[in-house]
Amino acid sequence: MTAGLYVHVPFCLTRCGYCDFNAYAGLGHLASRYVDALEAEAGLWADAWRGERFGSVFLGGGTPTTLDADELARLLARLRERFDLEPGAEVTIEANPDTVDEEKLAALREAGYTRLSMGAQSFDQRVLDALERVHGPASVHRAFAAARAAGHTDVNLDLIYGANGETLASWRRTLEETIALRPEHVSAYALTIEPATPLGRKVQAGLVPGPEPDLQADMFDLACELLGEAGYGHYEVSNWAFPGFECRHNLGYWRKQPYLGLGAGAHSYRDGRRWWNVRPPAEYLDVVEHGQRPVGGEERLTPEDERLEDVFLKLRILEGVPVASVDRDVASGFLQQGLLRRRDGHLVPTERGMLLLNELVLALAG
Ligand code: SF4
Structure with a gap:
């Protein structure tokens, strides 16, 4: 059984209204210090994870591609020095369409990033506006073409359905445009409203309607139908892939394989014990820069x-x-x-x- 390595990058261009991830806009000035801290944290765990073979690495966030290509290349090289990555390991990086171009994507591929996961969410501008996404549909097309031109052959598009104003017809168009691009993997998530987000507060105040469960169920059915017809295997509730392109890293979580999380708020699991890092990036930096593992809590499941x-x-x-x-x-x-x-x-x-x-x-x- 191999292990997974998760690396959290908490920086984003702007903060989307529905997002409850550990992600922040306006902290870009911390980026290079943060990469140094990730490398230092990797060093703090290396001995404890010696002997464990890693079959996947996943840089998530946040938006890891807000870091520049050199930083991302250096970071992956350091992780390879610290941990035993198996040859042919899956190395995913999440990308926002507005933070990548062909040159950067080619550099990432060259550095060893084998899989690209792009936050498309929708091809309907009104839906993107409702989600307060910074990019438009044209950016997804441009970034996807750039990924192909840069040689990426394992690309996921993330979609979200059920935002305010989205109809079944609009969702159908999003699915059709997605399928027309032929990404190897598609994730489609029903929008959920988290109370502690700006969107959650608007819904609670009655300013914006929340998702309609019946419509979201119809949207899920439509995704199953269209993606299935297009040859995608439905291998997890919200994930579809062409055969052989299932995300190994996420399958590792779902099969309870061990994983080590680096970065602010990252979670880890091994031998029935879960632990997680402190969440605020400034606190994370402070603890790691003092040479300590930044663990914020732990639990053992009953x-x-x-x-x-x-x-x-x-x-x-x-x-x-x-x-x-x-x-x-x-x-x-x-x-x-x-x-x-x-x-x-x-x-x-x-x-x-x-x-x-x-x-x-x-x-x-x-
Ligand atoms: S880009 Fe992703 S992580 Fe960043 S704020 Fe938007 S939803 Fe959250």
């Missing part, structure tokens, strides 16, 4: 939590749970309702079942 989580993860990656492990009446009820189906002695969620995953988990793990 056996009951472990069991619920195992069932949840197995359902979400459509591996399913053994038929024999589930109460017969419970299983037959869900089979009749079309929420589960049988496959190779396992019960796996149908596309309708994926929309009710939490209910399925509680019933199946009970």
